[in-house]
Amino acid sequence: MNHNSKIALPVALAIVAALALVPFYGSRAIIQDLFTVLTLLVLAMNWNILAGFAGLVSVGQQAFVGTGAYAMFAAVILGGVDPLWGIVIGGAAAAALSVPIAIFTFRLNGAYFAIGTWVSAEIVRLSLAQWKALGGGTGTSLPKGTTQEMFGVQPIRHLLGISNAAAADVLSYWLALALAVATLSASYLFLRSRAGLGLQAIRDNLEAARSVxxxxxRLKAIVFVLSALGTGVCGALMFLQITRVTPDAAFSVVDWTAFVIFITVIGGIGTLPGPIVGVLVFYVLQRLLADYGTLYLILLGLFGIAIMLFARRGLWGLFTDKTGIELLPLRHRPPRTATPVPGIPPKIVKEGT
Amino acid sequence: MAILSLNSVSKSFGALKVTDDVSFEVAPGEVLGIIGPNGAGKSTLFNLITGNIRTDAGTITFDGTDVTGQSPMARVKAGIGRSFQIPQPFTHLSVYENLLVAANFGGGQGGREAEQLCVDILDRTGLGDLAEATSGSLSLLQRKRLELARAMATSPKLILLDEIAGGLTDGECVALIETIKSIHAQGTAIIWIEHVLHALTSVVERLMVLNFGKMLTIGAPEVVMDTPAVREIYLGIEV
Incomplete structure (x- = not known):
């Protein structure tokens, strides 16, 4: 752990604690905004692992958002389970769906893989739009009062002295915060592991990776399924908060993939802090440009193009290049002193090498 | 028993037969050199041994096991390490991490043991000072050293070196030969494709000549180089 990391950990814990305490002093609107930011961050971190570290540039992540959402709605409406269990079921359903999608798309490379994932998402959307029990093409809503009766809402209502609806929002917000922290921690631990190193080798040179x-x-399949799990859980949580699902909303390529790619690219693809920076910039741009109608999307696109042309490693990469500061570094450093290995004479390795 | 045995191995790309009924054996700890003109099928032969290309016919046996149908990953784990003719580093990883991947996956080693092995190999190959450099920033010569070091990190029983001396200065070539001799001294078998013949013949115990995918001859270097067909192919090339 380097000096920056030692500072970063307590700072990160303080930020998480401050975010966790927002419901005690923040308005409901702020909580809803932060919920949106955190869920987009989770989606971006999952896509970043896929594209930035495994080289799997998927444009079909909406398949897992939608499947997570629909599985949660099915579990609650048809199965009568608590929505919190519905979120778990949503994640499991998305992970299960990722297996056949992987079997199909892993036969493709590069742009063809991207198109394959998008086509797969469309097939899932069209299939779920036929599910009459969940409203078919027009979608459905959770039964009235479902979110307010879910596990944990009443204690929050009593603790904060707020309405049932506001307490449900607070619970969703805390779940989103926990999911974001868990995703970031799991990403870091995975990428620092032996498997993570292998994944980065694959991204850099597939043939050479095989040769060592x-x-x-195997590694790509693991990442694809885990990423689908995280995206599915996030999808279920997002639509639990909205309490209504339609095929078009749940499988929106713009909302759940295009914006997510934008966030990751402007923040810094292939870096762990990149999506965090990206989602904050995206949120600010959204707020600043919200009144400009269609122009908003054009300006967003121009900003993305400018970043890709002049800061190819994103804003976080630019910051790292200028300052040398690295948070959540993934680099493995050689040990400083040598100990004898059988058959090889011991040597003292120079400081800093 | 031979560490590697090829039995009537053939491979075609369309109508072009790039490996034509090739059979030979390599003994444990032996150094075999392979020469032949460009397009003779030398690198293809390596790709067939490592499993990067599938054979059309014939069998490949390594360390007593038929590996003909095995994946490249399985063959590395069995003990076949390789370098590429055109260096293929993991460009976003450091030099040290390039070796760590190889030690972890190919060599099956972990923790301090793998770390120490990588550090020692970096020192032996003259890359110690570049351990934390991003491998994408290396010069061609440094990348060639990295190819050798990374292959060594898989702890191979047999190492395949593909034109690793190409482009080196005389001094660098001498250092490389010493490194290859030290690998040999540890009991690792080596198959070395090379155009720099003085480097090759100073290390190898046997020499094999390929031409148009066929094995022309195999034997002691001085005998092979004196063969009329080989002299014809190499006419004008100083030995």
Whole structure:
């Protein structure tokens, strides 16, 4: 752990604690805004692991958002389970769906893989639009009062002295915060592991990775399924907060993939802090440009193009290049002193190498 | 028993037969050199041994096991390490991390043991001072050293070196030969494709000549180089 990391950990814990305490002093509107930011961050972190570290540029992540949402609605409406269990079921359903999608799309490379994931998402959307029990093409809503009766809402209502609806928002917000922290922690631990190193080798050179014993198909499959799980859980949580789902909203390529790609690219693809920076910039741009109608999307696109042309490693990469500051570094450093290895004479390794 | 045995191995790309009924054996700890003109099928032969290309016919046995149908990953884990003719580093990883990947996955080593092995190999290959450099920033010569170091990090029983001396100065070539001799001294078998013949013949125990995918001859270097067909192919090339 370097000096920056030692500072970063307590700062990160303080930020998380401050965010966790927002419901005690913030308005409901702020909580809803932060919920949106955190859920977009979770989606961006999952896509970043896929594209930035595994080289799997998917444009079909909406398949897992939608499946997570629909599975949660099905579990609650048809199965009568608590929505919190519905979120778990949503994640599991998305992870299960990722297996057949992987079997199909992993036969493709590059742009063809991207198109394959998008086509897969469309197939899932069209299929779920036929599910009459969940409203078919027009979608459905959770039964009235479902979110207010879910586990944890009443204690929050009593603790904060707020309405049932506001307490449900607070619970969703805390779940989103926990999911974001868990996703970031899991990403860091995974990428620092042996498997993470192998994944980065695959991203850099597939043939060479094979030649040193890395199994690309296995590692990519693990990442694809885990990313689908995280995206599915997030999808279920987002639509639990909205309490209504339609195929068009749940499988929106713009909302759940295009914006997510934008966030990751402007923040810094292939870096862990990148999506955090990206989602904050995206949120600010959204607030500043919200009144400009269609122009908003054009300006967003121009900003993205400018970043891609002049700061290819994103804003976080630019910051790191200028300052040398690295948070959540993934680099493995060699040990400083040598100990004897059988058959090889011991040597003292120079400081800093 | 041979560490590597090829039995009537053939491979075609369309109508072009790039490996034509090739059979030979490599003994444990032996150094075999392979020469031949450009397009003779030398690198293809390596790709067939490592599993990067599938054979059309014939069998490949390594360390007593038929590996003909095995994946490249399985063959690395069995003990076949390789370098590429055109260096292929993991460009966003450091030099040290390039080796760590190889030690972790190919060599099956972890923790301090893998870390120490990588550090020692970096020192032996003259890359110690570049351990934390991003491998994408290396010069061609440094990348060639990295190819060798990364192959060594898989702890191979057999290492395949593909034109690793190409482009080196005389001094660098001498250092490379010493490194290859030290690998050999540890009991690792080596197959080395090379155009720099003085480097090759100073290390190898046997020499094999490929031409148009066929094995022309194999034997002691001085005998092979004196063969009329080889002299014809290499006419004008100083040995």
């Amino acid at each position: 014993g890395v199994d690309p198909a």
